[in-house]
Amino acid sequence: MKYRVTALLLCCAVAATAQKDGGGITKKMLGDIQKEQRLEAADRALVNAIGANAIDNLAQNRQNAGAIDTHFSIETKKQSITDQQSSGRCWMFSGMNVLRSDFNRRTDSLVVEFSQAYLFFWDQLEKANLMLQGCIDNAQKPLDDQRVQFFFHSPIGDGGTFCGVADLAEKYGLVPREVMPESFSTDNTSKARQLVSSKLREYGLQLREMVSKGKKGTSLEKAKTRMLSQIYHMLQLTIGEPPQKFTYAFKNEKGKAAGEAREWTPQEFYQEVVGGPLNGTFVMVMNDPRRDYYKTYEVELDRHTYDGHNWKYVNLPMDDIEQMAIAALKDGRKLYSSYDVGKMLDRKRGYADTENFDYGSLFGTTFPMTKAERISTFDSGSTHAMTLTAVDLDANGRATKWKVENSWGASWGQQGCLIMTDRWLREYMFRLVVPNEYVPEKVMQAYQTAPVMVMPEDPLFQEDE
Numbered sequence: 001m002k003y004r005v006t007a008l009l010l011c012c013a014v015a016a017t018a019q020k021d022g023g024g025i026t027k028k029m030l031g032d033i034q035k036e037q038r039l040e041a042a043d044r045a046l047v048n049a050i051g052a053n054a055i056d057n058l059a060q061n062r063q064n065a066g067a068i069d070t071h072f073s074i075e076t077k078k079q080s081i082t083d084q085q086s087s088g089r090c091w092m093f094s095g096m097n098v099l100r101s102d103f104n105r106r107t108d109s110l111v112v113e114f115s116q117a118y119l120f121f122w123d124q125l126e127k128a129n130l131m132l133q134g135c136i137d138n139a140q141k142p143l144d145d146q147r148v149q150f151f152f153h154s155p156i157g158d159g160g161t162f163c164g165v166a167d168l169a170e171k172y173g174l175v176p177r178e179v180m181p182e183s184f185s186t187d188n189t190s191k192a193r194q195l196v197s198s199k200l201r202e203y204g205l206q207l208r209e210m211v212s213k214g215k216k217g218t219s220l221e222k223a224k225t226r227m228l229s230q231i232y233h234m235l236q237l238t239i240g241e242p243p244q245k246f247t248y249a250f251k252n253e254k255g256k257a258a259g260e261a262r263e264w265t266p267q268e269f270y271q272e273v274v275g276g277p278l279n280g281t282f283v284m285v286m287n288d289p290r291r292d293y294y295k296t297y298e299v300e301l302d303r304h305t306y307d308g309h310n311w312k313y314v315n316l317p318m319d320d321i322e323q324m325a326i327a328a329l330k331d332g333r334k335l336y337s338s339y340d341v342g343k344m345l346d347r348k349r350g351y352a353d354t355e356n357f358d359y360g361s362l363f364g365t366t367f368p369m370t371k372a373e374r375i376s377t378f379d380s381g382s383t384h385a386m387t388l389t390a391v392d393l394d395a396n397g398r399a400t401k402w403k404v405e406n407s408w409g410a411s412w413g414q415q416g417c418l419i420m421t422d423r424w425l426r427e428y429m430f431r432l433v434v435p436n437e438y439v440p441e442k443v444m445q446a447y448q449t450a451p452v453m454v455m456p457e458d459p460l461f462q463e464d465e
Contacts, residue, residue, distance in 0.1 A: 046058075046362070050362075055359070055362070056357060058362055059357040059358055059359045059361075059362045060346075060356065060357055060358075061355055061356060061357060061358045063355075064353060064355045064356055065346075068349060068351050068414070068419055069392075069401070070414065070419065071392065072390040072391065072392045072401075072403060073391070073392050073393050074326070074329050074330055074390060074391050074392070074393065075329075075389065075390035075403070076101065076329060076332050076333070076334050076389045076390060077101070077104065077105070077332065079097070079100065079101060079104065079111070079405070080113065080410070081405060081406070081407075081409065081410040081415070081416030081417070082096075082097065082113075082116075082407045083407060083408060083409035083410075084116075084407040084408070085182070085186075085187035085188065086187060086188045086189070086190070087158050087186060087187060087188070087189040088157065088158030088159045088189065088465030089116060089120060089158050089160075089186075089189075089407075089465075090384050090385040090386070090407055090465055091159065091160040091161055091162065091164060091165065091336075091338075091385045091465075092116050092119060092120065092123070092160065092164070092165060093116060093385075093407035094162075094336050094337075094338075094385040094386055094387045094405075094407065095162050095164075095165030095166075095336055095385075096113075096114045096116065096119075096165070097334060097387040097405055097407075098162075098334050098335065098336050098387060098433075099114065099165075099169075099174075099273070099274060100112050100113060100114060100273075101333075101334040101387075102274075102333070102334075103273045103274070104253075105332055105333075106275070109252050109253060109258065110250045110251070110252060110253075110258055111251060111252070111253055112176060112250065112251075112273060113176065113177040113178075114174050114175070114176065114177060114273075115174070115175045115176060115177045115178075115179060115180040115181070116177075116182065116186065117180050117181060117182050117183060117186045117239055117240060118172075118174070118175045118179070118180040118242055118243075118266070119165070119168050119169065119172065119174065120186055120239060121235055121239045121240070121242050122168050122171070122172045122242065123160065123164060123168055123304055124156060124196065124231075124235055124239070125228065125231060125232060125235060126168065126304055126305040126306070126308075127155075127156045127157070127304060128155070128156055128196065128200055128228060128231045129224070129228060129305075129306055130301075130303070130304070130305065130306045131151050131155045131156060131200050131204065132200065132203055132204060132207060132224050132227060132228070133224065133306050134147075134150075134151040134301070135148075135151055135152075135203075135204035135207045135208055136207050136211065136220055136224070138151070139207065139208045139211035139212070140211070143208075146457070150301065150456060150457070151204065152201055152204060154197075155196075155197045155200035155201055155204070156193060156196055156197050156200060157193065158189050158193065158465060159465040160304055161284070161302075161311050161338075161385075161431070162282070162284065162336045162385075162433045163284070163303060163304070163308070163309050163310075163311050163312075164303070164304035164305075164308075165278070166278035166279050166282075166309070167279070167303070167304055167305050167308035167309055168304055168305065169270055169274065169278060170270070170277055170278060170279065171305065171308075172242075172266060172267075173265065173266025173267035173268070173269055173270040174266060174269055174270045174273060174274070175242075175243060175246060175264075175266050175269060176246075176248050176269075179243055179246045179248065180240055180242065180243060183238065183239055183240055185238035185239060186238075186239055192234070192235075192238040192239075195234065196231060196234055196235070199230065199231065199234070200231070203227040206223070206227075207220065207223065207224065207227075210223060242266075243266070244265065244266075245263055245264065245265055246263070246264055246266075246269075247261050247262065247263050247264070248261060248262070248264055248269070249261035249262070279309060280436075281435060281436055282433050282434060282435050282436060283313075283314060283433075283434050283436060283439045283443065283444065283447050284311070284312065284313040284314075284431060284432070284433050284434075285313060285314050285315075285316050285320075285321055285324070285431070285432050285433075285434060285443070286313040286314070286315050286316070286430060286431055286460075287315070287316060287317070287318050287321055287371075287429065287430060288315050288372075288375065288430070288460055289370070289371050289372040289375075290372045290375055290376060290460075291315050292315065293315050293316055293317055294314070294315070294316065294442070294443070294446045295314070295315055295446060295449075295452060296312060296313065296314050296315075296446055296447050296448075296449055296450075296451040296452070297312070297313060297315060297451055297452045297453075297454050298310050298311070298312040298313075298451035298452070298453055298454070299311045299312075299454055299455075299456055299458075299461045300453050300454065300455060300456055301456050302456050302461055311461070312447075312451055313431070314443055314446050314447045316443065318425075318426045318429070320440075320443065321429070321432055322399055322422075322425075324432070324434045324438050324439065324440070324443075325337075325388060325391065325402075325432060325434075326391055326393070326399065327438045328434060328435060328438045329388070329389070329390065329391050331438070333435060333438075334387050334388065334389050334405070335387065335388040335432060335433060335434065336385060336387065336388075336431075336432070336433035337385065337386060337387070337388040337404065337429065337431060337432045337433070338382040338383075338384060338385040338386070338429075338430055338431040339352075339382065339383070339384055339386065339420075339425075339428050339429050339430065340380045340381060340382065340383050340384075340428040340430070341383055341384035341386070341418075341428070342383060342384075343380065343427075343428050344356045344357055344424060344428070345418075347412075347413070349413070349414075350406075350412065350413020350414040350417065350418050350419060351413075351414075351418070351419050351420075352418060352419070352420040352421070352424045352425075352428070353420070353421040353423070353424050354421070354423050354424050354427060371427055375459055375460050376459060377459070378459045380428070381430070381459055381460050382430040382431055382460065383465060384465060385431075386404035386405060386406050386407070386418065387404055387405040388402065388403075388404050388432070389403050389404060389405050389417070390402065390403035391403075398422075399422045399425075400421070400422055401419060401420065401421050401422060402419070402420050402421075402422065402425055403417050403418065403419050403420075404417060404418050404420070405417055406418050430460065
């Protein structure tokens with residue numbers, strides 16, 4: 001008992017010495033704060049209103065809540081709307097929307113919907129390998145090292161970028177949606193991801209222990225292969241077994257078979273619908289006002305496969321990005337793009353505008369941060385990928401509004417699409433994937449220079465979900 005009391009007193013003493021003098025909320029400070037709180041009648045009404053209503057409903061700018069102009073001077077061909085359900089696979093849905101649009105444009109009659117479940121299986125297996133190999137590569141570093149923490153913090157996730165679509169489709173091919181349909185665990189990814197992540201963390205510790213005991217080369221490779229076999233089995237049970245061969249006949253826009261059914265491998269099907277490599281055919285551009293424009297940056301370890309491509313982009317002003325987007329849309333090309341979609345979004349109308357809500361008046365303050373300041377402080381960043389499909393130009397050729405195909409189902413927003421004003425897009429758009437033929441020489445030259453390496457912990461370099 002005497003020992004316990006002594007230990008308790010010691011702990012209290014340590015805790016006391018750990019406290020900092022100054023910097024806390026003192027009684028005087030609290031008094032000063034409370035003196036500033038003068039709830040007038042209007043404020044009390046707001047307390048009652050906010051306590052019983054959604055903030056967005058109260059902050060909605062009624063002057064901006066009228067009918068939405070749905071006319072677009074430049075619009076690509078409509079296609080069916082997809083639904084990612086409760087998953088973070090927007091990057092894959094948007095990327096595949098672009099691929100199937102390009103296929104339809106090239107054939108002028110045939111349509112196809114790709115299986116997200118098929119590519120997601122390989123995405124998860126490849127990310128598992130990336131994590132385990134990362135643990136091997138960094139096994140000599142302490143567990144609290146930033147790079148080691150990077151792998152253990154998020155061993156596997158749903159998010160990604162178009163670079164992942166390119167690497168995975170080139171390596172594993174594609175299959176039609178009806179060949180490998182969605183499962184409960186592809187529509188609702190959180191539980192399976194949690195269990196696979198737990199297993200990967202366990203395996204990561206085991207690999208670090210092996211390295212500490214002098215294991216290397218073949219023994220580590222065999223151990224990793226055995227671990228990936230278990231991950232494969234978990235994915236097989238939750239997502240399904242990826243087909244090695246399948247029989248399929250293409251359909252026209254009326255849903256009728258266009259030709260005889262034949263047997264395909266996923267790689268053969270990819271060659272038929274895509275026509276060749278994706279890598280090397282596009283440039284990813286970014287608007288990040290914190291960094292120098294017309295320079296190329298590469299995000300370390302931001303890739304889907306260990307042997308694939310890091311996410312590399314040219315940083316550009318929004319004027320340049322818009323001109324490339326307009327040129328591609330005029331030519332009928334849909335484009336992969338990403339945004340901070342939750343900001344100033346009227347979900348009921350499927351309409352994004354900087355004037356949708358007046359939060360400042362509701363709370364008696366202002367929200368003046370610039371785009372650069374919002375990025376730097378984690379207040380804004382790319383959260384969702386969508387497929388850019390249309391733009392409306394004024395008499396001077398300047399964009400006034402844009403439209404994207406979303407992946408939240410056909411009943412959401414504007415028949416599954418989102419309309420955004422140009423002023424909103426300039427504030428909350430971040431990435432655009434542009435086919436090479438629409439990239440000006442100045443931008444292409446910048447893209448081909450040696451990139452500046454940046455860290456994946458940067459506020460802006462989170463994967464699209």
